[in-house]
């Protein structure tokens with residue numbers, strides 16, 4: 059091998075290693091050193107904090123900011139970037155009905171409510187833990203979105219049967235081994251053109267059965283957004 063080829067190979071290897079290290083740094087979730095507060099989006103140096111366009115949006119964003127700074131402990135909330143992604147997906151699909159599995163203290167739900175306030179839609183969210191459900195109720199009220207949220211307390215595997223379609227978007231962020239069951243129960247209720255979004259879809263964490271279900275069905279189209287907490291976005295194709 060001549061010297062120039064050798065130098066090129068070493069250069070590419072170095073760049074790849076640096077790229078991988080940067081990607082790992084970006085993909086850390088919330089928590090010490092990995093937190094992505096609205097003031098410093100780790101996802102992109104080009105990103106800026108979200109700006110409220112009116113008093114209602116500013117109030118919701120202020121509650122989210124406060125939760126992000128003070129209430130993450132043990133709540134397993136999505137990183138800020140994933141919250142923003144949820145809002146964008148919900149608003150661009152004009153979602154009128156969103157179903158969320160895994161409310162925790164309401165953080166990701168409030169991000170989706172930012173969109174639902176604009177679309178005139180509603181959120182139904184499921185939580186098994188009574189303490190987290192109580193916190194979520196408080197936070198929905200504080201953010202002024204309690205009028206558009208129904209929180210169903212208990213095991214979502216059973217309670218999800220209460221959902222009546224058509225559902226525009228589902229967000230699954232609960233017991234990881236339960237994702238394929240949630241998908242099987244919710245997919246028939248999702249309207250054609252609707253979305254199934256799932257969290258913690260990272261190698262080793264994602265349920266292989268769920269991954270197979272969203273990537274091998276010709277009626278579905280799935281992409282993975284790996285920047286923050288690991289998100290899959292699945293489209294239920296029209297005509298399916």
Ligand SMILES: C[S@@+](CC[C@H](N)C(=O)[O-])C[C@H]1O[C@@H](n2cnc3c(N)ncnc32)[C@H](O)[C@@H]1O
Pocket residue numbers: 133134135136159160161162163164165166167184185186187190212213214215231232233236
């Ligand atoms: C990762 S946290 C959700 C975080 C939330 N989506 C957010 O970003 O603010 C997962 C939540 O799912 C709840 N959960 C786990 N299994 C459940 C089940 N079978 N039914 C309903 N909720 C469940 C847990 O109690 C926990 O609060």
